[in-house]
Amino acid sequence: MATITLLLQRNTAGDAAARNELFATAYDALKRLARARLRDAGSDELDATSLVHESYLRFVNGGQLRAEDRRAFFSYASHVMRSVIVDTARERLAERRGGGAAHLTLTTQIAEDLVQGEDGILRIHEALQVLEQADPRLARVVEMRYFGGYTELEIAEALDVADRTVRRDCEKGLLLLRAALA
Amino acid sequence: MALTASQLAVVSRLLDEALPLDDAARGRWLASLPKEHETLRPALQELLRHATSVDAADASADPLWQLERQLRTEAKIHHVGELVGPYRLVSERTRSALASTWIAESTDIGHRTVELKLPHADVIDAGLGQRIVRERARLAALGHPSLSRLYDTGWTEGGQPFIAVEHVDGTALDQWCREKRLDVRDRVRLFLDTVRAVANIHAHGVVHRDIQPATVVVTDAGKIKLLDVGLVKILSSNPTGVAGADPKHAAPEQIRGEPASFSTDIYALGVVLYELLGGRAPYVLMTREGRELEDAILHQDPPGPSRITKDPRAAAAMRGPLDAIVLKALAKEPAQRYETAAAFAADLDRYLSSQGAEAQRGDGDGFAGLGSMVRNPAMWVGVAIAVVVVAVGFLVW
Numbered sequence: 001m002a003t004i005t006l007l008l009q010r011n012t013a014g015d016a017a018a019r020n021e022l023f024a025t026a027y028d029a030l031k032r033l034a035r036a037r038l039r040d041a042g043s044d045e046l047d048a049t050s051l052v053h054e055s056y057l058r059f060v061n062g063g064q065l066r067a068e069d070r071r072a073f074f075s076y077a078s079h080v081m082r083s084v085i086v087d088t089a090r091e092r093l094a095e096r097r098g099g100g101a102a103h104l105t106l107t108t109q110i111a112e113d114l115v116q117g118e119d120g121i122l123r124i125h126e127a128l129q130v131l132e133q134a135d136p137r138l139a140r141v142v143e144m145r146y147f148g149g150y151t152e153l154e155i156a157e158a159l160d161v162a163d164r165t166v167r168r169d170c171e172k173g174l175l176l177l178r179a180a181l182a
Numbered sequence: 183m184a185l186t187a188s189q190l191a192v193v194s195r196l197l198d199e200a201l202p203l204d205d206a207a208r209g210r211w212l213a214s215l216p217k218e219h220e221t222l223r224p225a226l227q228e229l230l231r232h233a234t235s236v237d238a239a240d241a242s243a244d245p246l247w248q249l250e251r252q253l254r255t256e257a258k259i260h261h262v263g264e265l266v267g268p269y270r271l272v273s274e275r276t277r278s279a280l281a282s283t284w285i286a287e288s289t290d291i292g293h294r295t296v297e298l299k300l301p302h303a304d305v306i307d308a309g310l311g312q313r314i315v316r317e318r319a320r321l322a323a324l325g326h327p328s329l330s331r332l333y334d335t336g337w338t339e340g341g342q343p344f345i346a347v348e349h350v351d352g353t354a355l356d357q358w359c360r361e362k363r364l365d366v367r368d369r370v371r372l373f374l375d376t377v378r379a380v381a382n383i384h385a386h387g388v389v390h391r392d393i394q395p396a397t398v399v400v401t402d403a404g405k406i407k408l409l410d411v412g413l414v415k416i417l418s419s420n421p422t423g424v425a426g427a428d429p430k431h432a433a434p435e436q437i438r439g440e441p442a443s444f445s446t447d448i449y450a451l452g453v454v455l456y457e458l459l460g461g462r463a464p465y466v467l468m469t470r471e472g473r474e475l476e477d478a479i480l481h482q483d484p485p486g487p488s489r490i491t492k493d494p495r496a497a498a499a500m501r502g503p504l505d506a507i508v509l510k511a512l513a514k515e516p517a518q519r520y521e522t523a524a525a526f527a528a529d530l531d532r533y534l535s536s537q538g539a540e541a542q543r544g545d546g547d548g549f550a551g552l553g554s555m556v557r558n559p560a561m562w563v564g565v566a567i568a569v570v571v572v573a574v575g576f577l578v579w
Contacts, residue, residue: 130187131190135190151319176194179228179229180184180190
């Protein structure tokens, strides 16, 4: 299996196969972490930030990722994190229909700002898909902020823009998401 | 009013016009919306109601603005129920030289409980905003389960800066050890987790600067949590960090006014371990004057903790390697201490795993970080004499 570093570089160079492999590699790692976290903590809160940071550290310590590729990894990991969260929410919903299974809460701002629970997560995901068509750049910032759990400053660093720009984008992105949700 | 993607794209463009305006101008802008966008007016109106003025927050970077805010928050005293940014104050927890710490509740739907640090007015200098931004990025990258997490930083409309961190429900390390009546081994084991957590932040280039029993807590699950990592560096522009730190845990170099370093944290860990094992601080003071404490930190060589504990069984467990480990961390010169927290942890680990076998062999071999101290009997004689001299000194006094 190619290292994350190599995959990130090939992905940046436009290699679509690398993107798929990258996604699969990061997805598995995050999914495992998310499951372990939900089980260990005995809680039903998924903290996107700590999961992404932890997976980053594991990749770095495992020699799979160079610290220099942190930026690319973080913007990418937000996208993966969103999939993990959405899939987990779907699973939880399906399980609950069969009885049992506790509610899943996302401990990032978006859940607190907009709607809660699995239904909320899925609705936000769908609204974000609409936003992706309308304004892809804003959608990316919102994804990093609310699904990746990054601070505005970290997003600014990853996208190489002023943090003031990110703050504006987040505010506006959240407004538009609200419009798409309502 | 769920909008479609194409409507949303138009709204996005229109919002760029409306968001920079103030409330009155937004009203006029809405009224004069071109005819083709009229159907979007209710949606826009609703969205603008939710939009806060983004530009107000940006002013925090301006030094003049900061100065004005500082003057306005002078002598500000906070009260229960007060709204600070998006948080409502629930109860004051502690107050240090630099900031007061409140338990607060987020007013968003989640009602998350956080610990809110509110820097005192005299701490709010022109550099605070910059330090918050710079350190926030470094601290956010830490994300280790043994560290309390930094959630959020910001400024209120009234100019009060706030730092929201994870609320950890726990017991101070020393109190926990007392309450649970932990023996020497269990104390060392818990302390080892603390040293490892410190080694982790050091690996990320972060110095804690304020390690003391109050910033090391044990959760109900018995897990160590390191609080306030890097907070002193945010709150104080003083590179020694001693102004904010508890002077009892200050290292000699901090007293001398030299900048805090990784070695400063190792010294502070040494003080904590000393207190856990010996039951009191390393230095015995006759007065409560700060000068005497500073003098003791600079010049007094504390006896090994085994010499001061009142529990003979504990003393037997500490004598030898453990005494030497503690005193090495407490060396006056940074170069004489453990080079890294990881080396400190390694020796403690070795102590725990070799303790039984060691007692039978009767030597302390294998403690890499200790150098010749443990292996050199002549040195132990010297230490013993010094201890006797100190003891006699106390009796005479």
